[in-house]
Amino acid sequence: xxxRFDKLGVVIAAIAAYAAFAAPFATFRANRIVPGxxxxxxxxxxxxxxxxxxxxxxxxxxIALFRTPLVLRLxxxxxxxxxxxxLIGVAGTYLTPAGNTFARVSPASGFWxxxxxxxxxxxxxxxxxxxxxxGRIGVLVVAALAIGLLLISGSWxxxxxxxxxxxxADSFWAEGSKHVTLALGSLxxxxxxxxxxxxxxxRVEKLRAGVLNVLNIIQTIPSIxxxxxxxxxxxxxxxxxxxxxALGIRGIGTAPAFVALFLYSLxxxxxxxxxxxxxxxxxANDAARGMGMTDRQRLFGVExxxxxxxxxxxxxxxxxxxxxxxxxxxxxGGGGFGVFVFQGVGQTAMDLVxxxxxxxxxxAFAAAIILDAVIEMTATxxxxxxx
Amino acid sequence: xxxxxxxxxxxxxxxxLIAFVTNPDWFEPLLKPLTENNAPVIYNQGSxxxxxxxxxxxxxxxxxxxxxxxxxxxxxxTRPAGVEFxxxxxxxxxxxxxxxxxxxxxxAVPAVGFGEKPTLIALFLYGxxxxxxxxxxxxxxxxxxxxxxxxxxxxTGWQRLTKVELPLSAPIILGGIRLSVxxxxxxxxxxxxxxxxxxxxxxxxxxxxxxxAFILQGGLIVAALAVLIYDGxxxxxxxxxxxxxxxxx
Numbered sequence: 136x137x138x139r140f141d142k143l144g145v146v147i148a149a150i151a152a153y154a155a156f157a158a159p160f161a162t163f164r165a166n167r168i169v170p171g172x173x174x175x176x177x178x179x180x181x182x183x184x185x186x187x188x189x190x191x192x193x194x195x196x197x198i199a200l201f202r203t204p205l206v207l208r209l210x211x212x213x214x215x216x217x218x219x220x221x222l223i224g225v226a227g228t229y230l231t232p233a234g235n236t237f238a239r240v241s242p243a244s245g246f247w248x249x250x251x252x253x254x255x256x257x258x259x260x261x262x263x264x265x266x267x268x269x270g271r272i273g274v275l276v277v278a279a280l281a282i283g284l285l286l287i288s289g290s291w292x293x294x295x296x297x298x299x300x301x302x303x304a305d306s307f308w309a310e311g312s313k314h315v316t317l318a319l320g321s322l323x324x325x326x327x328x329x330x331x332x333x334x335x336x337x338r339v340e341k342l343r344a345g346v347l348n349v350l351n352i353i354q355t356i357p358s359i360x361x362x363x364x365x366x367x368x369x370x371x372x373x374x375x376x377x378x379x380x381a382l383g384i385r386g387i388g389t390a391p392a393f394v395a396l397f398l399y400s401l402x403x404x405x406x407x408x409x410x411x412x413x414x415x416x417x418x419a420n421d422a423a424r425g426m427g428m429t430d431r432q433r434l435f436g437v438e439x440x441x442x443x444x445x446x447x448x449x450x451x452x453x454x455x456x457x458x459x460x461x462x463x464x465x466x467x468g469g470g471g472f473g474v475f476v477f478q479g480v481g482q483t484a485m486d487l488v489x490x491x492x493x494x495x496x497x498x499a500f501a502a503a504i505i506l507d508a509v510i511e512m513t514a515t516x517x518x519x520x521x522x
Numbered sequence: 523x524x525x526x527x528x529x530x531x532x533x534x535x536x537x538x539l540i541a542f543v544t545n546p547d548w549f550e551p552l553l554k555p556l557t558e559n560n561a562p563v564i565y566n567q568g569s570x571x572x573x574x575x576x577x578x579x580x581x582x583x584x585x586x587x588x589x590x591x592x593x594x595x596x597x598x599x600t601r602p603a604g605v606e607f608x609x610x611x612x613x614x615x616x617x618x619x620x621x622x623x624x625x626x627x628x629x630a631v632p633a634v635g636f637g638e639k640p641t642l643i644a645l646f647l648y649g650x651x652x653x654x655x656x657x658x659x660x661x662x663x664x665x666x667x668x669x670x671x672x673x674x675x676x677x678t679g680w681q682r683l684t685k686v687e688l689p690l691s692a693p694i695i696l697g698g699i700r701l702s703v704x705x706x707x708x709x710x711x712x713x714x715x716x717x718x719x720x721x722x723x724x725x726x727x728x729x730x731x732x733x734x735a736f737i738l739q740g741g742l743i744v745a746a747l748a749v750l751i752y753d754g755x756x757x758x759x760x761x762x763x764x765x766x767x768x769x770x771x
Contacts, residue, residue, distance in 0.1 A: 142606050255610075258617070262609045355704060355748035357711040360725045360741025367556070367734050459622025463712065466729060476628045480716060485632040492625040499620040507616075 143259055144199040150252040151196040155189060158245030161226045166237040167295065167484055173243060179226040191218045192249060199256050205263060212257035219249055220285060227293030239295035241486055268508035275504050295486040296493070303475070303490070311494060313389070314471035317464060318457040318498075321393050325400030325453060330446070332401070333408025334434065343409065350402035358395065358460055362467045365391035392469030396460055400453040407449025411442030444514040451506035458499040462491070532753060539746045543571045546739070553735040563735050565724045574743060577720040580638060580713070581706045584645035589699055592650045596657035597683065612658070619651050623709045631716055641713030641720070648709060649702040656698025660691025693763035700755040707748045711740070 159173030160180075177185040195215035198207055227240045261274065291297050300307055336343045353361075369390050415438045423437045465473030475491030478484075542549060546564040553563045564570075598604040599611050626647055630640035664687060672686045714722030721740045728736025 357708040363737035
């Protein structure tokens, strides 16, 4: 029998081999800001556990290397990822001297490369399995539950990022809810304003180019500048419009961040509404007119449902973009996970940066997967209905 | 709208931009009302011209590197030998675009330290995706009859790639580069939070000292650069599209 290599597997096996045998698995530091000392897998874990992890990594890499059935590859990637996730927590406990609260243990480059290699394998398997939208959401939920369980069980408590969290548990959730409120609130405002504006632009051709050009130019203003520029007008509103200050409108803080995110969100919503409505087949509109539908009935009964997947794509772009941009709100006192990122950058405490960056990336990632699945479901539903 | 009006506006914007970065003092009276307590009106901790050129340099380096890597990868996964990577690379591009630029920037700091390097890495990684996506679209939607004709004419794989596929995809690839440059111009300002020398420095100085004039001048220069470059690349794109007989996106 001829042995056949999997091309992607060669890449994965090479990364895994380098990461497991040549790169540090964990970093040990005497306190949170001194430079760390690298520890390999066998140094970071009790001998038996370390050998077990090496064995799992080697077997999973071999399964990736050769052409093997998809189920086997799926199992290999899941087992390897689970082992890595569990054992990095064990390394945290093993490396921290008993009773020492200053020592920090964090995952090092080897750990991240192994995670990357086996996530690549998992992503490849999932892509080849061609999961249905609901299946993809299911995978996301299972992954979220697994990570949640690990967090609750406390097996990661000795890792530095969770020590940073332990010191800031209250503010973490407060900033987190601010972050989500900012991202979702500005999205809601943009949909409420952008949809009618898009419909108007679709109906009144004279407006279209002008509105889209203005919104395009707003997108070119760098986010930190737009956030800063809104401080002055909102400060003026707060002092001169009665009742505005009571509503929480202030020059610095959440208000300018909210308005800036809203302005950035308008273009994708309006542009996709216009494109979606323009893509409604002429025949559908003619049929609706022939049935004696009024303009309003046609809009809600025919045009809008047909344009919906395209509009939803605009909303997906906005949501992912807003979750990322909301980090910058921290620079003008608007709160959000960016607070930890910029504090961490300021103190050169990278665990603090991670505490802000990891939830942001996770949120954006989850939002993208969920909305992509919803878009696919609405798009196929239309196709089935119109077929 | 008259046909010459957009060109005139563009020219006016170019002149205004050059005048502003070379002689910012001329504009002092305009920005004066935005400052309080006799704060400086024009950024005084470095020349605006130098910062603008550094800003452009960082974007240029990142975009050139991103273009080379992205186009090479797109070529690789559209050849028979690399076709196995095509679905995976599609989903990786999708996933990659969900990473916020600030996160990429902040996470690059521990690996390479403060300054220009993390900014270059973030801009490079962030610039890769739109170019790769467009190059992939361009190379996978070539008209079948043209490819057939090229094969029939006895062209080798390399000849087909350099003489047919790449020229025909050029307008779409350029579209990706345009997107990537505009994103990079704005993202480079965030680089100043990790001590890169870009126009973001002016904006951040304004945020820290509550000086609106600083924020405005930094923001406007970046916006003007983005509008002009976007416009310039759009016309290059239309020109190549017309030459290739393909509609630009």
